[in-house]
Amino acid sequence: MSIETPPTAKKVPSERVHHGDTVVDDYAWLMAKDDPETIAHLEAENAYTQHTTAHLKPLQETIFQEIKGRTLETDLSVPTRKGDWWYYSRTEEGKQYGIQCRVPADGETPPDLKAEESLPGEQILLDGNELAGDSDFFAIGTSAVSPDGTLLAYSVNFTGDERFTLKVKNLVTGETLPDEIPGIFYGGAWAADGSTFFYTTVDEAWRPDKVHRHVIGTPAADDVLVYEETDERFWIGIGLTRSERYLVLSAGSKITSEIRILEADDPTGGFRVVRPRKTGVEYGIDHAGDRFLVLHNRNAENFEVATAPIDDPGTWTPLIEHRQDTRLLDVEAFASHIVVHFRRDGLTGIRVLPTEGGTDRDALLAAAYEIPFPEPIYDVAPSGNPEFVTGRLRLGYTSMITPPSVYDFDLRSRELILLKRKPVLGGYDPGDYEQFREWATASDGTRVPISIAVRKGTERPAPTVLYGYGSYEISIDPSFSVARLSLLDRGFVFAIAHVRGGGEMGRRWYEDGKFQHKKNTFTDFVACAEHLKATGWSSSVVARGGSAGGLLMGAIANLAPELFAGVVAEVPFVDPLTSILDPSLPLTVIEWDEWGDPLHNPDVYHYMKSYSPYENVSGKVYPPILAITSLNDTRVLYHEPAKWVARLREVAQGGPFLLKTEMGAGHGGRSGRYDSWREEAFTLSWILDTSKVTQ
Structure with missing residues (x-):
């Protein structure tokens, strides 16, 4: 075949029948990837x-x-404080991938790092260029430092299929430990002991369906299956509250949530359900001292924020009620304040509720305020706030003409402090x-x-x-x-x-x-x-x-x-119709809550076929x-x-x-x-x- 003329795919008729409708697909043979x-x-x-x-x-x-030419090739991110360290990433001219680093922390103000210089005490956690080697593709799926800062759990992929291999690096000695677990998904979480790591794996349809517990230094074959989600509409994830007091095991479909929690200092304990799943109810939680904050849409289309007792997390008391004009996107708990990320009139925004004057509803709402921004259209979100106790809120800001910008919002002076705006040369x-x-x-x-x-x-x-x-x-x-x-x-x-x-x-x-x-x-x-x-x-x-x-x-x-x-x-x-009709394909059953189920519902089938x-x-x-x-x-x-x-x-x-x-x-x-x-x-x-x- 000449490259000057477009390829003509051969026609191999393949017939399927659904809801009385016969379809002949001449190009279904292209689904055979290994052919x-x-x-x-x-x-x-x-x-x-x-x-x-x-x-x-x-x-x-x-x-x-x-x-x-417009990109500063040797550059670095604004450092983020976590424990005794400032964490950041940097890029170097001529290198494809970023380099994750840290330096010892001193105070709340980020150090004045310079991209072309290495500060005393800089430690390279991961160099993507070294890890990638000669591979045409490389990605990091997980990068999580243990609570005491001595171990790094990270995962790598060299094909693009989103199945990663977990590795553990000793940050004190620099050695990579023997622990190696193939076939894991994104994310993961450390228990408080710093020697237990939770991770997820996927089923044949690429659905994250299992959470496992791994003890550093033990064979992967000994890892314990903590939870398996059998409902094919749901996928799962594992993480921590910002306080790091609780492990959070989330199961969610496109329209329904169910969360389990476990004290992070009890990694072999049993997870307890926050609130049993109910079709159409989505929720998420964060730990706020003597209670949980819950963002949910039960009888609240645009979501509301509730509080819940630690010993009874399924009992929700309204804190920020539903508004028809405001979609609540996220709620984050800190030692001295609560942050709500929202959307209104097609733009995002930030609302702060100081808790120092009391945590009852009236006091919180009376003290609440929104952070103003000057441009007519923009996008803003909380960004890089791992510390529970802090006097600053890190924000990411951009617009169609303002390059990505990192601000610290001082919660005492209510001043927006520009830390860095992405250079455009x-x-x-x-x-x-x-x-x-x-x-x-x-x-x-x-x-x-x-x-x-x-x-x-x-x-x-x-x-x-x-x-x-x-x-x-x-x-x-x-x-x-x-x-x-x-x-x-x-x-x-x-x-x-x-x-x-x-x-x-x-x-x-x-x-x-x-x-x-x-x-x-x-x-x-x-x-x-x-x-x-x-x-x-x-x-x-x-x-x-x-x-x-x-x-x-x-x-x-x-x-x-x-x-x-x-x-x-x-x-x-x-x-989409061919894919959503086939439950064996990756993520299909999960997608039924987004597009409908054409396999079992003839109305959905005919509607999808029409577009x-x-x-x-x-x-x-x-x-x-x-x-x-x-x-x-x-x-x-x-x-x-x-x-x-x-x-x-x-x-x-x-x-x-x-x-x-x-x-x-x-x-x-x-x-x-x-x-x-x-x-x-x-x-x-x-x-x-x-x-x-x-x-």
């Missing part, structure tokens, strides 16, 4: 994509150098750019927010990238991107469509974009594109989204292909489409975009339709920072070319 023909097809697609985009190589290199000035909030009107009259960034002086209408996601109540908040400057400086508008299915406007916003309301996600995005054109912002629109946002991309390509100059679909969930991108490719003229996937992705399997592109080539007009598969990566793509910059440069060069902007 040499599958690999050959993916490699042929890569060769064709490389050939088709070969003329963009100089532009790709230019954009890569722009990203690299090359003379970046936020004053050269503008950000706006627009509102589109959806087909049912709903107002849909759009966040917009543009360089001042850009002539409008302008070529536009419109980004969207719209699932799992995940919000795509207005944030900064170094790579995005390569678009803005070339006269682009960048916009985020905050469509239903996300969480930007509260829990109802999410509910109105799932199950039998899923099509709202797609029509909202179309309404945003139409609004940008009608109001003079956009001359052309390239749509971009990934994962569940890739489903959005496939759906809008079917729904309104004429609206878009191009579509970028990254690790796209474009064959599934793969099922609904037609003979319309489609815009150019770039689909990007990874062979080892366990969340959205590679065959979904592979099948989709094959069907587009067979049925649709227009294009071209390109498929690019990373043959050694997972859901997040390539792992090294320089590799990821090159991948972004590839995508941006395609967007520029597709938008007829070639400089």
